[in-house]
Structure formats: C-alpha cells, structure tokens
Amino acid sequence: MTDRQQQGGARLSTTPEQAFGGLPSTLAVAGDATVGGGPSERHHRPNTHTEHDRDDHVMSGQLNPLGAAAGSTPLRLGTRRSALAKAQSGQVAEAVSGATGRRVELVEITTYGDTSREHLAQIGGTGVFVSALRDALLGGSIDFAVHSLKDLPTAAPDGLALAAVPLREDPRDALVARDGLSLDELVGKCQEAPARIGTGSPRRRAQLNAWAAAVGVRIETVPIRGNVDTRIGYVRAGELDAVVLAAAGLSRLGRLGEATEILDSALMLPAPGQGALAIECRADDAGLIAALGTLDDPATRAAVTAERALLAALEAGCSAPVGALAAVQRRTDGGSADADSALHLRAIVGTVDGSSVVQLSVTGAFGPEAASEQAAAALGRELAARMLAEGAAGLMGERVQ
Numbered sequence: 001m002t003d004r005q006q007q008g009g010a011r012l013s014t015t016p017e018q019a020f021g022g023l024p025s026t027l028a029v030a031g032d033a034t035v036g037g038g039p040s041e042r043h044h045r046p047n048t049h050t051e052h053d054r055d056d057h058v059m060s061g062q063l064n065p066l067g068a069a070a071g072s073t074p075l076r077l078g079t080r081r082s083a084l085a086k087a088q089s090g091q092v093a094e095a096v097s098g099a100t101g102r103r104v105e106l107v108e109i110t111t112y113g114d115t116s117r118e119h120l121a122q123i124g125g126t127g128v129f130v131s132a133l134r135d136a137l138l139g140g141s142i143d144f145a146v147h148s149l150k151d152l153p154t155a156a157p158d159g160l161a162l163a164a165v166p167l168r169e170d171p172r173d174a175l176v177a178r179d180g181l182s183l184d185e186l187v188g189k190c191q192e193a194p195a196r197i198g199t200g201s202p203r204r205r206a207q208l209n210a211w212a213a214a215v216g217v218r219i220e221t222v223p224i225r226g227n228v229d230t231r232i233g234y235v236r237a238g239e240l241d242a243v244v245l246a247a248a249g250l251s252r253l254g255r256l257g258e259a260t261e262i263l264d265s266a267l268m269l270p271a272p273g274q275g276a277l278a279i280e281c282r283a284d285d286a287g288l289i290a291a292l293g294t295l296d297d298p299a300t301r302a303a304v305t306a307e308r309a310l311l312a313a314l315e316a317g318c319s320a321p322v323g324a325l326a327a328v329q330r331r332t333d334g335g336s337a338d339a340d341s342a343l344h345l346r347a348i349v350g351t352v353d354g355s356s357v358v359q360l361s362v363t364g365a366f367g368p369e370a371a372s373e374q375a376a377a378a379l380g381r382e383l384a385a386r387m388l389a390e391g392a393a394g395l396m397g398e399r400v401q
Contacts, residue, residue: 072102072103073102074102074103074104074105075096075100075102075103075104075105075143075144075288076104076105076107076141076142076143076144077089077092077093077096077104077105077106077107077142077143077144077145077146078107078109078133078136078137078141078142078144078145078146079106079107079108079109079133079145079146080108080109080110080133081108081109081110082227083227083228083253084227084228084249084252084253085146085148086106086108087252087253088146088148088252088277089106089146090106091252092146092166092277092279092295093105093106095166095295096144096291096292096295099291099292099294099295100291107136107141107142109132109133109136109142110132130147130151130152130153133145133147133280134157134160134280137160137280137281137282138159138160138282143281143285143288144163144279144280144281144288144292145279145280145281146277146278146279147277147278147280148273148276148277148278149165149273149274149276149277149278149304149308150270150271150272150273150274150276152273152278152308154308154309154311154312155312159282159283159284160280160281160282160283161280161281161282161283161289162278162279162280163279163280163281163288163289163292163293163296164278164279164292164293164294164295164296165276165277165278165279165296165297165300165301165304166276166277166279166295166296166297166300167297167300168248168275168276168297168300168303168304169247169248169251169252169275169276170247170248170251170262170275171246171247171248171265171270171274171275171276171325172247172262172263172264172265172268172270172275173204173244173245173246173247173262173263173268173270173274174244174245174246174247174250174256174259174261174262174263175242175243175244175259175260175261175262175263176231176232176235176242176243176244176245176258176259176260177235177241177242177260177261178235178238178241178242180260181242181260182260182261183242183261183263183267186241186242187212187217187218187219188217190218190219190241193218194218194219194220195217195218195219195220195241195242196219196220196222196240196241196242197219197220197221197222197240197241197242197243197244198221198222198223198224198231198234198235198240198242198243198244199221199222199223199224199243199244200223200224200225201244201271202320202321202352203269203271203320203321203322203323204221204244204268205221205223205321205352205354206321206348206350206351206352206353206354206357207267207268207269207323207348207350207354207357208221208244208268208354209221209352209353209354209355210350210354210355210357211267211268211354212354213354213355221352222240224240224243228245228249228250228253228255231243231245232245232258242260244263244268245259246270246274246275247259247262247275248274248275265325265346268323269323269324269325269346269347269348270323270324270325271322271323271324272304272307272308272310272311272322272323272324273304273307273308276300276303276304279292279295298372299328299366301373301376302326302328302343302366302372302373302375302376303325303326303327303328303343303376304326305373305376305377305380306324306326306343306345306376306377306379306380307324307325307326307345307347307380308380309376309377309378309379309380309381309384310322310324310345310347310380310381310383310384310387311324311380311384312380312384313380313381313384313385313388314349314384314387314388314392314393314396315393316349316396320349320396321349321350321351321352321395321396322347322348322349322396323347323348323349324345324346324347324348324380325345325346325347326343326344326345326346326376326379326380327343327344328341328342328343328344328366329341329342329343329344329363341365341366341367342363342364342365342366343363343364343365343366343372343375343376343379344361344362344363345361345362345363345364345379345380345383346359346360346361347359347360347361347383347384347387349387349392349395349396350395351395356395357395358387358390358391358392358395360383360386360387360390361383362379362382362383362386364376364378364379364382
C-alpha cells in the first residue's frame with residue numbers, strides 16, 4: 001500500500017484526481033417521494049478537490065425536451081426499496097425534474113435479489129435486482145428506472161433503452177474496520193488469529209486473498225449479505241474485524257466518513273460498472289430518451305461499456321470473481337482535442353482463494369463521437385481475449401451460458 005491522506009475520515013491510497021481525473025460531488029437527495037419545485041436537503045461527500053453542484057453541471061442551459069409544464073402528470077421512476085436504491089434514485093429524480101420541468105415520483109418495487117436470503121454467488125447475481133424493474137417498465141407501470149449499473153446483465157433487453165449513464169461516483173471499494181484501522185494496520189494487529197473481513201463478493205474475496213498471499217499476512221474472508229447497516233453492524237458488534245463495501249454506495253448515503261480506508265485500485269479492482277448508475281426507459285419513448293440523455297456522461301459511458309464488454313466476452317456473470325476499471329486519460333499538455341485522449345482498461349480474474357490470478361491492461365483511443373462507444377466495446381473484447389488466452393476461463397468457475 002502507498003502513502004495515504006485523510007479525506008472525510010477515510011484514508012486514501014491515492015487522491016480521486018490521481019485515480020480518475022476528478023470525481024463529482026453527490027447529487028442532492030430528494031427528501032420526499034415526489035421531486036420538483038421545492039427545496040431538498042443536500043448531502044455532500046467531503047472531497048479534497050474542487051466541488052461543484054452536479055445538477056448545475058449537467059443541466060445548465062438545457063431546454064425542456066418534453067415540453068411539459070411543472071404541473072403536468074409526474075414521471076414515474078421505478079426504484080428498489082433499499083435505502084441506497086432510494087437515495088440514488090432520488091438524486092436522479094431531482095436531476096430529471098430539472099431537465100424536464102416535470103415532477104418525478106418514486107415507485108418502489110421489490111426485486112428477487114431483495115427478498116432472497118441466499119448469497120449472490122448462489123443465486124447467480126445477474127439480473128436479480130433488475131428483472132422486476134424491467135417488467136414494470138415494459139408493462140407501463142413506470143416510465144423509467146434507475147439501476148446500479150454493475151447489477152445490469154450485459155445482454156441488451158428487447159424494448160428498452162439505456163437512455164443515460166450519468167457521471168460516475170468513485171468506483172473503488174472502501175474498508176470499514178474496527179478501531180478506525182487501515183487494512184495494513186488491521187492485519188498488523190491480528191497476530192494471534194487471521195483478520196476476519198466480510199464481503200459477499202467473490203471478486204473482493206479473490207483480490208483480498210491474493211493480496212494477503214503476496215504480502216505474507218493472514219486473513220479470513222467471510223461471506224456476508226445484507227444492507228449497509230447490517231454489514232457495518234458486524235464490525236460494530238465485534239463479529240468481524242472489517243467489511244468491504246462500495247465507496248459510491250457509502251457516499252450516496254452520506255456515510256463515506258464511516259470508511260476507514262478507500263482501497264487503492266492497484267490492490268482491488270472494482271466490479272465492472274461499479275459506482276455508475278444506469279437510467280433505462282422504453283425504447284419507443286423518444287421524448288423521454290432525449291430528456292434523460294441530458295444526464296449522460298460520454299466518458300463514463302465509454303468506460304463502463306469497455307468494462308461490461310469484457311465481462312460479456314469472458315462469459316462471466318456479475319457475481320464472478322472479475323474486476324475491471326476503465327478511465328479516460330485526457331491530454332495534459334494544454335491541448336483540447338478529445339481525439340488525442342485515451343481509454344485505459346485494467347482487469348483481473350482470479351480464484352476466490354487468491355491462489356491464481358490473471359491481470360492485464362490495454363489502452364485504446366477515445367473520442368466524443370458515437371463511434372467511441374463501439375471502440376470502447378471492442379477494447380473490452382480485446383482485453384478479454386488476451387485474458388482467456390492466459391487461462392482466465394479456468395479461474396472463474398461456472399461461466400454464463
């Protein structure tokens with residue numbers, strides 16, 4: 001691990017600017033189920049970089065693509081019932097209301113992933129948090145839906161459009177450890193027994209175990225499920241020494257300060273699409289697609305397209321031990337030509353016990369034109385082919401058929 005610095009209570013091995021070229025502040029979270037026309041409480045993630053109001057950044061100067069008055073029928077946004085899902089859906093609702101001039105109301109929908117008590121690795125993970133929302137879209141009971149993009153199956157659904165991928169939150173993972181300890185400090189204090197670290201993700205377990213073997217320390221990764229309160233509760237109750245969660249989720253809940261370390265992506269690559277949101281609507285609703293499209297961030301869309309194309313080419317589900325992170329690397333010589341920017345993609349596949357890993361990277365061109373999305377997908381497939389040639393298929397267990 002490299003030197004760390006303080007940020008909102010969590011120690012960072014690199015600054016967000018170094019890792020991702022700057023990250024957005026959190027959107028305002030709507031306090032009520034209906035958004036638009038009134039004040040709302042704002043929760044800001046502490047950052048060392050210059051913060052800006054993401055609503056203003058995305059919406060400034062936008063016309064109303066739907067031509068609707070604020071008092072017209074509200075748009076219905078489908079969301080899962082979890083606190084995190086409602087928080088991030090509320091953020092999107094406020095942005096959509098600003099873009100369209102229409103009120104947005106949240107429609108809570110229970111998914112199979114919310115009700116099953118099985119570990120995600122057992123129920124497959126892919127689509128378990130998404131299918132019910134998509135059924136509601138196709139059935140017309142909601143107008144659009146917000147998903148955590150990492151939960152989306154890689155196959156495009158018939159009749160639906162991915163209308164927007166907003167600016168990405170920090171995609172990295174966060175450690176919440178007892179006594180405010182970093183990962184290095186935690187394993188250093190656990191001399192009599194291995195440090196017990198909880199996570200429901202085979203990807204995180206694989207990389208934690210590989211790291212422990214590489215540096216010569218002992219840990220025990222413990223499969224867990226539950227919401228943020230449940231998972232952090234294991235640490236507070238002394239049942240576990242630490243848990244690993246997505247930094248973006250903690251940030252959107254206003255709880256990033258509870259993290260004791262933001263894990264460097266050199267130690268742990270995130271799940272493909274982690275930290276990004278996906279906004280879906282029906283493919284035949286051209287007006288809504290145009291309105292939602294004002295929230296789209298081309299660099300984020302290109303990055304997650306590359307990550308998800310790699311996942312699809314590996315024929316791996318979202319619960320497979322696969323980590324991937326792409327980022328647009330802008331010119332730093334004062335030039336402004338996007339054609340000279342590059343998209344850098346890193347990925348890792350490993351066994352859950354960490355004994356075998358394949359980790360590679362690739363870089364390709366990035367531009368603002370529509371072809372950049374196809375180029376990003378091609379980059380993901382290229383890296384997947386290289387990883388398969390290095391034996392990645394044998395490390396993932398059962399692959400998606």
